[in-house]
Amino acid sequence: MAEHPNVSVVRRFYQAFMARDTARLYQLAGENLEFHVAGRSAFAGVHRGPDQILKLFRLTGELTQHSVRIELHALLGSGDHVVGLHHLAASRPGRTLDQNGCLVCHVDGAIITDAWLSFENLREADAFWAD
């Protein structure tokens, strides 16, 4: 069965993130994309548009010495949503993050218009990202 086009868009987003392909990320992130990160950390909240989202990825990359690794377990699609189930690993001096997470997306055409990033253990994730 051919993959739903919306699922392919989110798959390319994950691939571009892992490849640090900012040009591709820029293409896939809609101009008005609202990227919601769960929690209370400095990175939590809504990041709007490709510039803010690329800044989020740059800052988290710098903080973790580019150790963020996302392994995609599954991508599920319906007419309205795409959901990515992934494993997220990262490290900082003296801290590690190693847990499952998910990304719920709305896709419109070839771009992602909304995304909500959640963590299996939000307290641990927030502690990892804390100053």
Add this chain to the structure above:
Amino acid sequence: MADDAGVLTMRRFYDAFESGDADVLRDLLADCTWHTPGESLIAGTFTGADELVARLGLLREMTDGTLLFYLHDVLGDGDHVVGLDRVTARRGDRSIDMNRVVIAHARDGKLTDVWLVPEDQYVFDEFWS
């Protein structure tokens, strides 16, 4: 595209919860391990129909029958099923209105593992503390 079996199983679960059909719930949860994250009274890992149906009854009691789930969407890929829902409930002067991601495995018409992911774990825990 026809819904896959896991999607139908997940929809049956929501229907059975809404109608309070304990027999169907017992059947759906017979082989289930259910993971509720966080630090609230309802957090933890629970297994099997007896424990899970009792827990669902407890949630109804704690919320004086106000607990409602609105299922936005269900997605399946043959291996996983994901429900996107919104939960609303009241406990005395506390209330909750939150989206959740409900990630599950389904097999032979039963849910075998369920992981809840509330949109805001802290607010979720405060409500259920």
